[in-house]
Amino acid sequence: MKAAVLHAAKDLRIEGAADPSPGAGEVLVRVRAAGLCGTDFRIWSGDRPVRYPLIMGHEFIGEVAAVGAGVANVKPGDTVAVEPNYSCGSCALCREGNRNLCLSRTAVGIDVDGGFAELALIPARCCWPAPPGLSPEQLLLSEPLAVVVRAVSRSAVRTGETAAVVGAGTLGLLATQVLRSRGARVLVVSRSDRRLSLARALGAEAVQSLAAGPGAEAARRFSGREGVDVVVETAGTPEAVEEAVDLARPGGRIVLTGLPHEPSRVHFFWVVRRELTIVGSMIYQDEFPEAMRLLRDGAVNAEALVTHRFGLDRIQEAFAAQRAPASIKVAVIP
Numbered sequence: 001m002k003a004a005v006l007h008a009a010k011d012l013r014i015e016g017a018a019d020p021s022p023g024a025g026e027v028l029v030r031v032r033a034a035g036l037c038g039t040d041f042r043i044w045s046g047d048r049p050v051r052y053p054l055i056m057g058h059e060f061i062g063e064v065a066a067v068g069a070g071v072a073n074v075k076p077g078d079t080v081a082v083e084p085n086y087s088c089g090s091c092a093l094c095r096e097g098n099r100n101l102c103l104s105r106t107a108v109g110i111d112v113d114g115g116f117a118e119l120a121l122i123p124a125r126c127c128w129p130a131p132p133g134l135s136p137e138q139l140l141l142s143e144p145l146a147v148v149v150r151a152v153s154r155s156a157v158r159t160g161e162t163a164a165v166v167g168a169g170t171l172g173l174l175a176t177q178v179l180r181s182r183g184a185r186v187l188v189v190s191r192s193d194r195r196l197s198l199a200r201a202l203g204a205e206a207v208q209s210l211a212a213g214p215g216a217e218a219a220r221r222f223s224g225r226e227g228v229d230v231v232v233e234t235a236g237t238p239e240a241v242e243e244a245v246d247l248a249r250p251g252g253r254i255v256l257t258g259l260p261h262e263p264s265r266v267h268f269f270w271v272v273r274r275e276l277t278i279v280g281s282m283i284y285q286d287e288f289p290e291a292m293r294l295l296r297d298g299a300v301n302a303e304a305l306v307t308h309r310f311g312l313d314r315i316q317e318a319f320a321a322q323r324a325p326a327s328i329k330v331a332v333i334p
């Protein structure tokens, strides 16, 4: 098989490798599409240390090529979305049902080889059979969509409530649609106005570029009161977390699902004064089926988010495109 192998920071080579064969409990997936995200870029650039050589790629989908002994949930020929994280299954967190929080979690494409290849070997429990009729590009968004489904669930948003989404990248544009499907009215707040017309097309009732004015004022105007009921933060920057606190009304709920790598200067005075509830939301537990259902029902338009496609041989260009302001989701099609 052909694979993109990372040998050191920024040293990514297309190589031939022996086809892996599935052992007990494993599934060999023929990769049909793999998405790039900020995590891949941080690994590629060396910001995030990994062991080399590594085949990156954690957002991918494909077709089951072969299964090992004891695999019952999928069979050859099935189309599957891959859940690229698996927990140890035996620690206290796993046993109490918090497998997304397991400290011995294995991330496919980060800790072990992933989907920037023609074939990928993964545990059977990471395979979610896809409903019929979804295109590879729709299905490709099930991983980030599962992240968002969990975040929105943790907000406990109710029909008729107002919600603000911070960030208009893949997660923000998906969150907008999931919040809409739960009956919320959505304001999207973003650093620039680049994707705000797309946010509107995907269901945002109002949008605010922070370059044009403060988010808090827009949130008051939009909600007709002190701020919005619910904020979903997807940008993962220290400033975006501060922004989230500004947007919420007293008694509001904030869900953080972007991962800020630097400390944030949140004024906790306002968290107390407004009695805000702030919760984190870490990847997903069992949100893949719900994500795929939303795609199947057309509640979420995923295809509008795939802006670039490259063959595996052109993966270097895919990394360049991932950094370009015009890109949302960049796909590698092996």
Ligand SMILES: [Zn+2]
Pocket (backbone or CB within 6 Å): 036, 037, 038, 039, 040, 058, 059
């Ligand atoms: Zn990712």
Ligand SMILES: [Zn+2]
Pocket (backbone or CB within 6 Å): 087, 088, 089, 090, 091, 092, 093, 094, 102, 103, 104, 105
């Ligand atoms: Zn565990």
